[in-house]
Amino acid sequence: MASNAALDIRVPSDVQQIAGIVAQVVRRCRECRFAGRQLTLNVPVALTEALSNAILRGNGDSAGKHVRVRADVTELRLVLEVEDEGDGFDLEACTLDPTTVENRSREDGRGLFLMRSLMDRVERFRGDGNVVRLTLVRR
Numbered sequence: 001m002a003s004n005a006a007l008d009i010r011v012p013s014d015v016q017q018i019a020g021i022v023a024q025v026v027r028r029c030r031e032c033r034f035a036g037r038q039l040t041l042n043v044p045v046a047l048t049e050a051l052s053n054a055i056l057r058g059n060g061d062s063a064g065k066h067v068r069v070r071a072d073v074t075e076l077r078l079v080l081e082v083e084d085e086g087d088g089f090d091l092e093a094c095t096l097d098p099t100t101v102e103n104r105s106r107e108d109g110r111g112l113f114l115m116r117s118l119m120d121r122v123e124r125f126r127g128d129g130n131v132v133r134l135t136l137v138r139r
Contacts, residue, residue, distance in 0.1 A: 006072055007024060007025060007028060007069065007070065008069075008070045009021070009024075009068070010068045010069075011066060011067055011069070012063065012065075012066055013055045013061070013062055013064075013065040013067055013084070013085075014055065014063065015052065015055055017051075017067070018048055018051045018052065018055075021069055022043070022044050022047050022048055024071075025043060025047055025071050025073070025078075025080065026039050026044060028073040029043055029073055031073075032078075032138070033075065034136075034138050035138070035139050038136060038138070038139065041118065042118040042119065043136065046114065046115045046118045046119050046134055046136075047080060047134070049111035049114050049115050050080070050111075050115060051067065052111060053082075053084075053132070054083070054084035054132070055067055057086065058084030058085065058130050059084045059085050060086070065085045066085065067083065068081075068082075068083040068129075069081070069082055069083075076137065077136060078134075078136045079133065079134070079135050080133065080134040080135075081127075081131050081134075082131070082132050082134075083127055083130065083131045083132075084129055086129065086130045087130065115132075115134060118136075119134045119136050120136055121133075121134070121135040122134055122135075123135075
């Protein structure tokens with residue numbers, strides 16, 4: 001039987017919350033024996049980007065709003081959902097390749113590009129708010 005480590009927390013929309021949330025998710029992935037690279041690169045970078053976007057863009061850096069993070073960690077995969085109180089966005093239109101000449105000097109769009117590069121799947125949908133779902137298969 002596969003072990004499962006779930007997380008479901010709601011935190012104030014404050015970038016100071018990011019490191020603690022990332023540490024909790026990495027700890028749960030470590031318990032399910034995810035690979036070292038996934039624990040030191042994929043999960044922390046992708047989740048940090050998702051949380052930053054939710055706090056700064058989705059919630060407009062408003063201290064009165066909240067972000068909800070759900071993590072379902074099994075021995076096979078990690079599914080993260082980061083939900084903000086924003087209106088949402090077009091995932092395809094907002095994902096820019098920062099390596100192209102026209103996007104090199106832009107400061108936006110890099111987070112989604114990183115998430116898509118580091119995770120097996122990135123989706124966006126409406127729940128109670130705007131939700132970004134990141135899926136990583138254990139290697």
